[in-house]
Amino acid sequence: METHRAKRVAIIIEAPMRRRLEEAFIMAGVTGYTVVPVLGGNGRSGRWSSEGQVGSSGGMVQFISIVRPERLDMLLEAAIELVEKHMGVVTISDCEVLRAERF
Amino acid sequence: MPEVITLAAENILSPVILCFVLGLLAALGRSDLSIPESAAKMLSIYLLFAIGFKGGASVAGHGLDGTLVGTLLTGVAFSALLPFLAYALLNLLTRLDRLNAAAVAGHYGSISIVTFLAGASLLSLRGIEAEGYMVAVAAVMEAPAILTALWLVSRKGDSRLDPALLREILMNGSIVMLVGAFLIGWITGQQGMAKIEPFIGAPFQGVLCLFLLDMGLIAGRGLRRSYKVLSVGVLAFGVLMPLLSSAIGLGAAVMLDLSLGGTVLLMILAASASYIAVPAAMRVALPEADPSIYLTLSLGVTFPFNLAVGIPIYYAAALAVKGGA
Numbered sequence: 377m378e379t380h381r382a383k384r385v386a387i388i389i390e391a392p393m394r395r396r397l398e399e400a401f402i403m404a405g406v407t408g409y410t411v412v413p414v415l416g417g418n419g420r421s422g423r424w425s426s427e428g429q430v431g432s433s434g435g436m437v438q439f440i441s442i443v444r445p446e447r448l449d450m451l452l453e454a455a456i457e458l459v460e461k462h463m464g465v466v467t468i469s470d471c472e473v474l475r476a477e478r479f
Numbered sequence: 480m481p482e483v484i485t486l487a488a489e490n491i492l493s494p495v496i497l498c499f500v501l502g503l504l505a506a507l508g509r510s511d512l513s514i515p516e517s518a519a520k521m522l523s524i525y526l527l528f529a530i531g532f533k534g535g536a537s538v539a540g541h542g543l544d545g546t547l548v549g550t551l552l553t554g555v556a557f558s559a560l561l562p563f564l565a566y567a568l569l570n571l572l573t574r575l576d577r578l579n580a581a582a583v584a585g586h587y588g589s590i591s592i593v594t595f596l597a598g599a600s601l602l603s604l605r606g607i608e609a610e611g612y613m614v615a616v617a618a619v620m621e622a623p624a625i626l627t628a629l630w631l632v633s634r635k636g637d638s639r640l641d642p643a644l645l646r647e648i649l650m651n652g653s654i655v656m657l658v659g660a661f662l663i664g665w666i667t668g669q670q671g672m673a674k675i676e677p678f679i680g681a682p683f684q685g686v687l688c689l690f691l692l693d694m695g696l697i698a699g700r701g702l703r704r705s706y707k708v709l710s711v712g713v714l715a716f717g718v719l720m721p722l723l724s725s726a727i728g729l730g731a732a733v734m735l736d737l738s739l740g741g742t743v744l745l746m747i748l749a750a751s752a753s754y755i756a757v758p759a760a761m762r763v764a765l766p767e768a769d770p771s772i773y774l775t776l777s778l779g780v781t782f783p784f785n786l787a788v789g790i791p792i793y794y795a796a797a798l799a800v801k802g803g804a
Contacts, residue, residue: 392762396643424704461766 502695535664
């Protein structure tokens with residue numbers, strides 16, 4: 377089966393920033409992404425957990441977007457301004473997709 | 480003094496507070512007891528709806544009095560100005576930097592609606608009525624403190640407030656629910672109240688118990704994770720600040736000539752610290768500030784203090800000044 381190379385960008389960011397990042401993605405023309413909840417973790421800012429949070433301030437979410445390699449810079453430029461001061465992780469990995477016309 | 484101790488003992492041994500203590504101990508003991516997030520959200524919507532509706536219906540029943548506008552403006556002034564007091568006290572007692580001190584200060588100008596609910600519940604059990612519009616006062620006190628905190632940080636240059644953040648602050652879900660329910664209660668009045676009283680009346684205390692169980696779990700987990708940020712100075716601030724704010728609240732209530740119940744509730748609003756609206760705004764606007772400091776202080780220190788000890792003290796002080804029960 378034929379596959380096509382793509383980039384998978386995963387951004388873990390604080391829940392209150394979710395709407396801003398979604399808007400930044402759309403402004404940059406990145407319309408395909410998925411937001412998933414995350415349970416907890418540990419990092420430079422200490423341990424955190426989505427369990428027992430009052431409001432969204434302590435929670436985190438993960439954005440996952442698959443883009444064509446040539447659109448990667450556009451996505452990162454849109455995201456970096458928002459994420460650089462906040463807790464979270466940005467990772468980029470290579471992946472393969474079946475239906476290239478969708479990305 | 481003995482009366483305050485009796486009141487505090489009665490308060491601590493109430494089901495609502497004991498549920499909070501149960502949650503706190505369960506979390507500190509690493510129990511897996513938890514209330515699902517969506518259930519906790521539902522409980523909070525119920526409580527906001529019930530207290531907002533009851534306040535609106537009460538205003539419809541008793542009519543507006545001349546102190547409404549004055550009390551609302553006092554609430555706005557408290558929320559906007561108390562952070563300055565908090566900021567000064569933090570500079571005096573702690574070594575927090577400007578950013579963290581401003582973030583903490585913002586929490587202490589805003590309010591905790593659960594503390595307000597616990598106070599209203601104590602008054603209701605004692606058969607003491609309060610002005611129905613105190614719910615609206617609670618709603619207007621949520622946001623101005625955030626603007627003051629951001630001003631404290633941005634006065635030397637960079638502005639942290641943008642229109643999107645301002646909209647998020649003003650349209651915060653708890654404010655919308657509280658004000659919306661208040662208006663519905665006001666519009667539908669006693670007739671509306673009669674229709675839904677079985678829903679928002681009898682179950683209220685039980686729902687509050689479950690919600691406070693959850694709050695105890697959250698406070699306990701927060702303390703377990705972040706107790707190291709609680710230096711002696713930070714701890715002292717978490718206890719002194721509500722006492723100072725409530726004293727200012729008492730003075731204002733006397734000047735406004737509020738009832739005994741209204742006085743207690745204004746003191747509680749002045750004394751409580753936010754842990755919902757303000758932390759979310761701080762994460763967006765002041766990401767460099769350490770959330771473990773402001774959340775642990777407001778939720779792990781000031782909230783339990785107010786719940787167990789503060790409310791009886793405020794009640795006794797209001798009783799001593801206003802008289803009657």
